[in-house]
Amino acid sequence: MSVTAAKGFTAAGIAAGIKENGNPDLALVVNNGPRRAAAGVFTSNRVKAAPVLWSEQVLKSGQVSAVVLNSGGANACTGPQGFQDTHATAEKTAEVLGRGAIEVAVCSTGLIGVPLPMDKVLGGVETAAASLSEHGGEKAAIAIKTTDTVHKTSVVSGEAGWTVGGMAKGAGMLAPGLATMLVVLTTDADLDDATLDRALRAATKVTFDRVDSDGCMSTNDTVLLLASGASGVTPGYEEFAEAVRQVCADLGRQLIGDAEGASKDIRVEVVNAASEEDAVEVGRSIARNNLLKCAIHGEDPNWGRVLSAIGTTKAAFEPDQLNVAINGVWVCKNGSVGEDRDLVDMRYREVHIVADLAAGAETATIWTNDLTADYVHENSAYSS
Amino acid sequence: MSVTAAKGFTAAGIAAGIKENGNPDLALVVNNGPRRAAAGVFTSNRVKAAPVLWSEQVLKSGQVSAVVLNSGGANACTGPQGFQDTHATAEKTAEVLGRGAIEVAVCSTGLIGVPLPMDKVLGGVETAAASLSEHGGEKAAIAIKTTDTVHKTSVVSGEAGWTVGGMAKGAGMLAPGLATMLVVLTTDADLDDATLDRALRAATKVTFDRVDSDGCMSTNDTVLLLASGASGVTPGYEEFAEAVRQVCADLGRQLIGDAEGASKDIRVEVVNAASEEDAVEVGRSIARNNLLKCAIHGEDPNWGRVLSAIGTTKAAFEPDQLNVAINGVWVCKNGSVGEDRDLVDMRYREVHIVADLAAGAETATIWTNDLTADYVHENSAYSS
Incomplete structure (x- = not known):
């Protein structure tokens, strides 16, 4: 389910060797169209990780073909080399998928101030691309975990035959900016990027923005919404926005339920x-x-x-x-x-x-x- | 030492029975003059304890003859009865000292939302008044402790023969408003209330206001500075203000050093x-x-x-x-x-x-x- 519940998406989650313990640490989500519309909201922390700076540029076009996400390293406060590393990750992903790098969003999460092991990241992109599947949503959700004890997914479907699904990670450094964690939402509804943006901002304002686990705002928060249009259905705005809000609220609730050390x-x-x-x-x-x-x-x-x-x-x-x-x-x-x-x-x-x-x-x-x-x-x- | 280091002050600290464990819980500081000038700063929390509301009124005259302080109960969020209890405490103190109630500042600290056991408080005022001493400063400092593991005092003297001394309590709910704890400072310098006010605000701005133990602002914070004029010396403003700043900085440092649970x-x-x-x-x-x-x-x-x-x-x-x-x-x-x-x-x-x-x-x-x-x-x- 997760990000592959909606038609038109494939995903993968693999162990690239970024995490020393060998756990899954690299996820890939691909929009196979026909549409590749997208919207995103990002941390309002002024110290932004390299992948946030990159993905903000990608989202300006309103088009995203793929999202590559890694856990095991935030690539934040890593200087010009960190941005080059994010760029190289997008380039590699674009190359293996036959798309342009400027259509590839990048998300990273993990320790701040440590460069990513780029040989492992780039090798991982190849491995992930080779294992893309319409059933890969759950593996992708698992691969983005850091201190999360469980992976988080949610799905809501409209009666007319369209779906919004998503995955989230986040357990600490969890407080509102524009968003507070890594989240990828997908839909097969046939909607343009302006409509996605409106629905996403309306939803995050009353869901993720109102989650405050420990008052600490991340440098890497990213919430993306990708639409493939593969259902062929264009739902009414209010119905669609409500579905997005429900998925965001559900994922936000799961984030709080798994907050670091929490008992209440x-x-x-x-x-x-x-x-x-x-x-x-x-x-x-x-x-x-x-x-x-x-x-x-x-x-x-x-x-x-x-x-x-x-x-x-x-x-x-x-x-x-x-x-x-x-x-x-x-x-x-x-x-x-x-x-x-x-x-x-x-x-x-x-x-x-x-x-x-x-x-x-x-x-x-x-x-x-x-x-x-x-x-x-x-x-x-x-x-x- | 403490609040009785400066000439013209007596103090006492006794166990009135407010604390169930029998520890000292009521302190009295009396200014025997000839001057009774005073200045005070209070919490900027909009939910203010009854003694803060009372003492703010007292300080408007720039004259304070005595301060009565209790631990074992904050008398905050106790409604109209709480204010009447503070008023009764000031009245009782004024009566036993032969002064007016409007010259008696009141400070309370402890659990919020619990009425004070007034029979014990009023009996304690009588006991404390009977044990007032020029050597009572340390006992007073001990009687205002709550979760403090040590009592906090500080003294700085000017070369011309005047002194600033003080006591402080505070270990949790310790973050800046205008002030962040209970502090009583005394001096025998011969200065008017406007000068005291200027020196006190300048000092707290760069000392207590820059102590932030746990980000939680109290409803009861009070810092008072009382001048007896008993040294007969009127120091220059800069020298006096620097002495007040040093005492405040020293007490603030002691507060952080005793913060609840802290190891660093x-x-x-x-x-x-x-x-x-x-x-x-x-x-x-x-x-x-x-x-x-x-x-x-x-x-x-x-x-x-x-x-x-x-x-x-x-x-x-x-x-x-x-x-x-x-x-x-x-x-x-x-x-x-x-x-x-x-x-x-x-x-x-x-x-x-x-x-x-x-x-x-x-x-x-x-x-x-x-x-x-x-x-x-x-x-x-x-x-x-």
Whole structure:
């Protein structure tokens, strides 16, 4: 399934030897047409990896024939040589596929500041091209994993016979820019690049942009949407955009569920905000509060930490009108002690925090996870 | 020493029974004059504890006769009753000292959202008043501890016979607003409240405001500076301001050194910034990056995480001109791989990161600490 659920796509995932442990580390996704329309969103981190700088150029044409992705190295902060390496990877992929290099997007993920072993990357491109298959989507999804414990895929189909499918990787350095991870979405809907761009930006704004695992924005975030037109169906915009949003939301939820070291998935829902921007600002402030994330880990409904996080924002609210519910219990009412905190049941993995700003009618949901000793271990015991 | 190092002050620290473990939890600092000039800075968190709301009013007169401080409860998010409790504490203190309540500043620290046991607080005020002493500074410093493992005091004296002394508490929820903890400074210099205010704001801006332990801003932060005039000496402004800055810097350094769970104290020095604001923004972004803080805990000179943090800021810089040194080794040059990272010696507690923006001549230093499993444990195993 994954990126090959939609007609017109082949994919592969192989072990090129980039990772020292021999795990799969190179994926190839090819759009066999008839259309090769595409859209992409990229990290807003100003320190961008070489593949991001390259792929931003590729996407300007609105045409992508193939995406080559590697794990085992981010090719970020690698200087002019890093950009040449990305270019050489695109050239090699174009050569084996008989396409132009400027139609090949490149994504990399892994440790920052280490050059890629280019002999292995280029050899891997040949191996991957030789194993391209209409059933290769899952192998591709596996090959882009880094600290991910599971691979992430999602598929939604329209009644008229078209499909949106995708794969994602990401478990740490996971916070919103324009996007927050490597994601490739494919569709066989017959749509032009402008429509893809509109649907993709609308979807990422309310899905990946509202995932905030650890507040750390990557240098390599990329979300691509490729359309082959192979279904011959041109769905209505709203129906298509909703399918893209569903796939993005599903993949985003899977990313949070696999966040490094996490034991709780936390849904921060801000309601009755004066504006959507206020709701997002407040939600993000709560989601990034280390003390709260520790408390949730300890199954402690510490609503004081929610209020102290809200208080650091510029959103419209009055401190004595704030209400907070944790797993359905309004532990804070009118900025003060509310229902008995002992009523809060936090045994389950998903935790739902509602912050009521009592300042309007807008809402937003940010997903995050708890902060654990396992997260510290995973990010201190070795470079990643 | 502490707040009684300067002439004209008495202090006490006692166990009022607010803390269930019986540890000291109530402190009293009294200015016996002849002057009772004062200045204060408070948290910029919009969710402010009752004692902050009260003390802000007290400080408007520029006159403070006494400060009563309790640990064991923040009296934050406690509604109208919380404010009445603060008021009653000030009234009681004024009564036993024979002063007006509007001259009594109140500070509280501890768990948010729990009412104070007022019978114990008011009884404690009487006990503390009965034990006031010119040697009580250390006991007062001990009584304001929460998760602090050590009490923090500092003293600087001018050659002409005047002194600035102080005490501080703070170990978590430690990030800049206008101030980041409870601090009481005293001086016997003969200065008016406007001069105190100017010197205090200048000092906190470059000391406490640049301490960022865990990115979490408290609802209770208060820094007070009280002058008794008892030395009979009026020092020059620059000399006095420098003494205040030194005491604040010393106490701020002690706060970082005792941060919850920390094993490394990290000095983030941003150099060659286009403006001081840029330098502070970049320093704070680096200091708040959980992934970097984990890496430092693991003694891993992971400069890629420094660059990814710089990239999230609006500061002036070009990605390919950034340089980063860790403990003197320039591991990143021109935005790419620099000197051998194996040369970096990270065995010691203090770690020095220099981020060179190559964009100007301004500089700023932010202090933070590493992120550890002990921090997670301390903030998840029980409410604090």
